[in-house]
Structure formats: C-alpha cells, structure tokens
Amino acid sequence: MRVRIEDVAAVAGVSMKTVSRVLNREPGVREETRRRVESMVEKLGYRPNPSARSLAGQRSYMVALVFDNPSRNYLLEIQTGVLEACREHHYSMVLIPISFGQRGYVSEIVSMVHQYAIDGMVLVPPLADDRKLQSQLQAQGIPAALISPRVRRDRIGVAVDERTAARELVGELIQLGHRRIGHIKGPRHHGACLWRHDGYRDALQLAGIDYVPELVVDGEFTFDSGVLAGQQLLDLAAPPTAIFAGNDDMAAGVIRVAGMRGLSVPDDLSVCGFDDTEISRHIFPALTTVRQPTRDMGRQATLELLERIRDPQAGSMLTMPYALQLRESLAPPRAPG
C-alpha cells in the first residue's frame, strides 16, 4: 500500500540508511548511489512519513507562527509568506494564537513547542519584543525569527526602516503646505508605535515646525481607536489640517469621522496611514500610506529561520524595503500656513 523507505532501499539495492542519507542530503554517499536512490524515490513516488521522521529524529519539520492577532490583514499576509517559505522547503506551519500578557503564556508556548517538537518559530510584533519569551526560547535552544523587533543585534528576522519611512511620509504633508499635523500613535509596546512617532517628529524638526503635544494622541491600531482619536483631534480649538495615523485601520477611522462631520478628505483634511493593507485601497478616498512587503517579510523571516535551524550560526537580520504609496487622501491645506 504505502511506499516505505524500506521499499525504496530494496528496489535501489541499498540499505535504509543510505536512502535516508540521500533524502536528508547528508554527505557520504557516492554520487552514483545518490542518483540511483533518487530515481527510485521518484519512480515509486515515495514520500517520507512525517510522523515517523519526527518521532525518530526528535524534530518535526514544523515551524510555528506565534501571534497575538494585532491586525488581521497584516497577520494574514505574514502567514501567507511563512506558508510559502515552508512549502518551498518541505516544512509545515502550525499556528499558535496566544493572548499576549495572559498569565503563563510563555510556558504555554514553550510547552507547545516541546509537544510538537517544533523546530523553530516566527514571532510577530508585539511578541517579537517580548524579553521573557525570547530568553526562554534561547535557554531551550529553540530558534526564533523576529519580524520588526525593536532590538536587532544578534537576532535573525526581518525589519523595515519605519522611522525613515514615517519621516518621508510626513515630509509629503509638509511639502503640501501643512503645518498643523496630527499624529495617532499605536500601543506603547509596539516598536512600530515608537518608530512612526519618531519619524513624525524628525520630519517636523527638519522643517522647523514645533512639536505640539496636543496634536499627538494615543490609539490602539484598531479602527475604533482611530475613530476616537480622530474625534479628539478634530475637537481641538485649532484642529490639524492633516493627520498621520499610525496605521491604516486608524486612518480609516479618521476618514469615517471626517465623513460624519461633513468634512471632505482631502480638501478639508488630509489623512495618511501606514502598512498599505487592503483597506487603504478600498476606502474612498484611497489612502496615502507606506507599503511594507509584509508577505515577503513573512517569507524571508522564515527562510532565515530555516537556515538557522540547519546551522545555529547561520541566519541574519534583513532590512526590507518600503515604498510610499501616494493616493487620494492628501491635498494642500485650505488655508496654507
């Protein structure tokens, strides 16, 4: 019925071990033998049994994507990238959704890792910045690739220069003539919150514009928090003429507030976001934002992880490119200055 490694060995006239060596690309097999085995593998349509492999080898050929469900779209993109890399390398992916900050979640993760003999994991923000988790993983020798972590030294994974991106984005607003520019921050424990805010500040400074604390409000990276923050900003005695929201969902919230108040975007208010998620193109007016290659980030992070799994010295922290997406939501202010 099922083709086993034993069958391949018999047909190829070698031992099981030799077939195993060929399959796992171990050295020490004569070229001719290797070819013979490979052709038999092909011919019989042999596929190793993952459970047996995992049980005997103490590893699962599985990578875990651990997440806390920040932005669903973002996550989906990452997931797609991770899955892509996994398929390319005959790994599989398991999802570990967790509640960040929930009591005992670190040991929960570690325990799952052991249960499934997971070979490595990809951590998305805000987990990528969790010191406790990381030191646990390190202690247990479990490789992890980080996506957009705050600390990058000696880590593997991917990141984008979000600070510069934010600076450029706000620079566009300034270029258009805006001076009172609001900003909606993300939750504090996100590196993104920090970098985007810093970039905002950098841009103002470069243009010689004062940083006005009342123009900077807190958000949660959710649509609803964007609505609240937008109301707060537009309720100011001197409201901003432009708002840089920390991500697209919050920017969409701002646009909704504007709509409810009869303000035209971008004529009465310019709005921009960050991430270039699906929604940025699906709302009207389409949102100016910064594109991160999210899917590719998931993929590359996974590739680095797989390298490290093979060789504990390998793998690095990649910087990925970003791109401003200038769309309809920006215009000069009504009364420049």
Added chain:
Amino acid sequence: MRVRIEDVAAVAGVSMKTVSRVLNREPGVREETRRRVESMVEKLGYRPNPSARSLAGQRSYMVALVFDNPSRNYLLEIQTGVLEACREHHYSMVLIPISFGQRGYVSEIVSMVHQYAIDGMVLVPPLADDRKLQSQLQAQGIPAALISPRVRRDRIGVAVDERTAARELVGELIQLGHRRIGHIKGPRHHGACLWRHDGYRDALQLAGIDYVPELVVDGEFTFDSGVLAGQQLLDLAAPPTAIFAGNDDMAAGVIRVAGMRGLSVPDDLSVCGFDDTEISRHIFPALTTVRQPTRDMGRQATLELLERIRDPQAGSMLTMPYALQLRESLAPPRAPG
C-alpha cells in the same frame, strides 16, 4: 526531561494502555481510575507526543483547511473558527492553499492527505462544490466537512439560507421605495452567486417589480470587479437608485465609484453588500449587509467533521442563522417610483 505516558502510568499505578484509554476518551475505564489518571496527567503536565500518536495510531489528529483564497477576510474568519474547534479537541490544523482548477490539484490534495495522514478536511467554497474532489475523497474514505455547499444531502458541514437572506435584504430596499435595483453577481461557480441572485429575484417578484436583465451584471467577488460593475450600472441611461452587490468587497467598489462621480451614498444611491466582513464597518458610509456567523461556521463545520472522524455515521449539515445588518448605506430614493 519529557513526561511520557509511561511516567503517568507509573505514578497513577496503572498500565500505559489505561492512560491511553483515558486520554482518548475510550470507554471501559472505571470512573475512579479515570479521575486518578486525569489528575496525574494534570499534575505532571503531560502532553501526548503527536508524532508518536500519529505513527502508532495511523492517524494524525490533524485537520486540513483546504482553500483557494477567495476573500481573505472571509477565509481568516473561517480559519479562526476551525482553529478554535481544533484546540478544544486537541487537534491541530494545517493549511492547504491550492489553485482551484490547476491541473492535477485533486491528486495533489489527496497525496498531501496521505502523506500527513490527515484525518479529515474542511472545504470552503468554491471547493465545497467540487465534484471530482469530493468523489476522490469519498473513494479514499477521507471525511470532509463542507462550508456553504450547493448540494447538502448526505453531506456534513454548515450552510446559511442565503437566498432568504438576500430576499429580505432586497426587501428592505423595496420597502424604502426603490424600484430600479441593480445587482452584481459573483462568479458562477460559487453557490453564493446563485442564491443571492435568486433571493434578489424573489424579492422583486414578491413586490411585483419586473426583473430587468440590464440591471444585473457580473462580478468576481473582488473590489476591483465591484468598481467595474458599478461603473457599468451607473452608466446606464436609466441607472438604478440602489445596488445590491453580491458581497461586501464589491459593494465597497460601488461606493468608491459613487464617490468618484460625486454621488452621495445613500442620498443619491443606496448600496448593500453581503457577508458583513470587516470592511463593511470601516468604510463610510457603513454598509448595510448580511451577517453570516463565519467564524462560528468554521468552528461548527469542524465539530461536525470531528464527530464523523470518530464515527463514520455521525455528523450532519447544520443551518446557521444569518442577520441583516442595517447601517448607513441605505435611504429612500430621491425620486420615489
């Protein structure tokens, strides 16, 4: 180091097999013994090794979610529900993304199923309607739960009465005074396309309104196709005063077209969608639509699947409730009649 079933057995003073029985909820264990074992499992923090279980038991305790990536949000909700059910029952979920219609995709799936010894699968539209796939799965004895399939007899899974829902939704438009109501269909191979269109037709008929073919155009369930279809409808000599888009993404596309043309929604044009995905609340005006309990559908479908895995006779086709979500995008037509 690792806690094994043997350790639990020793501590509980029973044999391995008894522990195994308890873990797998097999009958034939005295209540007291069961409790004792369970408490030891708890105490030692024992977790079965999936690979060993899978290897010995010829099954993986894994369920596959097979999909073709229709709407990302929809899928994510389904996935979350499936994952939820899996966790509750100590199953894990693997993702099998495929290209529907690609040459040999059926055997690709079957082969993966065998390789991983997958215990069952959840099929989302349009795969839930794939005859070839289903007969293959049936032939191989692989249980599958279907989400919103066209054919429901003798199948397990979940569905919603989309036709009635669509009728009620269009009924709302008619109630408001609309007579020229446009409809954007989905791709033909989706059951949803059919049901929603039929519901539209039913509503018109009930109200004694003629079905006008030029008011019904094709779409692809994507935002962009919604834009195109919206343009087509609004370019008519006598454009509709309301549009029922086959799903939310397309409805968002229509709203964008309206925005670009300076038409006010809902004052100049009423729009409604279907599915109640995230975008329906995030655009302005917020979209009137039909909510399907997508996440719960994923969960329930999986529960049915797990039942059938245990017992080839068990499991059924559940009908899940829907709910109209009346939001901002509807108003009476400017010139009733």
Added chain:
DNA sequence: CTGTTAGCGCATTCAA
C-alpha cells in the same frame, strides 16, 4: 475493566 506485547516508519548509534 485492565495489562502485555508488538510494531507504526524512520533516524541514529555503531560497526564493517
């Protein structure tokens, strides 16, 4: 109701 034995399919010793 419970325990014993064998073996799932592979990787990993070690020896040849």
Added chain:
DNA sequence: TTGAATGCGCTAACAG
C-alpha cells in the same frame, strides 16, 4: 562509503 541493530512514544490487538 555503507549496513544492521536499537528505540523514538504511542496505540492496537489480544490476553487476562
């Protein structure tokens, strides 16, 4: 460069 024996942790079939 290759092969034979051992066991990964669990479940299944049978025995008690």
